[in-house]
Amino acid sequence: MAPLPPNPPEPWRSAPSELSRLYLQLLRELADRVESSTQAVVSGDVARLEAGTAEQCRLWQKIVSLPPEPGHGADPAWPPEVVDAQQRLLHLGRVQRALLRRSQQCLRAVCNLLAGPHSGYAPMAGEAGVELHPAGKEG
Secondary structure, eight states, X not given: OOOOOSSOOGGGGSSOOHHHHHHHHHHHXXXXXXXXXXXXXXXXXXXXXXXXXXXXXXXXXXXXXXXOOOSOXXXXXXXHHHHHHHHHHHXXXXXXXXXXXXXXXXXXXXXXXXXXXXXXXXOOTTSTTOOBOTTSOBO
């Protein structure tokens, strides 16, 4: 997922406009979907996680289709409710990322147990900086 837009576009800097209200609404909806997906991860509900992820992608596409923002960095012109929504979304995304990483580690442990004593317990290629050489050997 691309980072959140750091600055509001020029039309948003004045009084709260329809665009800023739409942006805030989309941020809140996206945060709600991330929270729902996080609960799906915790409960092991794969179907709900997949549906939530698809909805997050749809909402994100709406957010990034809004007018582009000038400049970079924090802009104090954002209304406090927008900043709060951005911070909530950022926090929820970090929580979900940590839970997904933990789930992946647990699944890897189960796979290693099922593979038996003759399998290697090293991380799979592409994980934790492990690279494969062209001959298929770990480097």
